[in-house]
Amino acid sequence: xxxxxxxxxxxxxxxxxxxxxxxxxxxxxxxxxxxxxxxxxxxxxxxxxxxxxxxxxxxxxxxxxxxxxxxxxxxxxxxxxxxxxxxxxxxxxxxxxx
Numbered sequence: 185x186x187x188x189x190x191x192x193x194x195x196x197x198x199x200x201x202x203x204x205x206x207x208x209x210x211x212x213x214x215x216x217x218x219x220x221x222x223x224x225x226x227x228x229x230x231x232x233x234x235x236x237x238x239x240x241x242x243x244x245x246x247x248x249x250x251x252x253x254x255x256x257x258x259x260x261x262x263x264x265x266x267x268x269x270x271x272x273x274x275x276x277x278x279x280x281x282x
Contacts, residue, residue: 186210189261192270193217200268201254208244211251213260220256227254 188204190197193216201214205227216223228249235245253260261267 187264187266188212189264189267190214190270191258191261191267192272193219193223194270194272197270198223200270205248205252208247208251212253213264214252214254215256215258215261216254217256217258220254224254227252 186209188210190201190204190213193214197214197216201212204212214223231240231245231248231252234240235242240248
């Protein structure tokens with residue numbers, strides 16, 4: 185099974201996750217350090233709306249609910265075949281490389 189991970193909860197991470205959610209050929213794990221529960225609730229409501237409006241079938245709804253995960257635990261990315269990093273770097277806290 186192919187698993188794609190996204191690390192980062194900003195606009196770019198959200199945009200990539202939302203784009204990839206349209207494809208059901210792989211599992212998707214989105215790591216968000218903060219507010220992952222809120223993001224999961226929003227995503228669940230979106231899937232329910234798509235089902236209610238006939239945009240996805242009940243089978244696709246069940247599949248996406250299982251294969252599209254939002255987590256606060258970075259260790260959940262360990263089995264990913266590909267990880268897309270969208271975490272903002274804090275230039276002030278970076279140490280110079282000698």
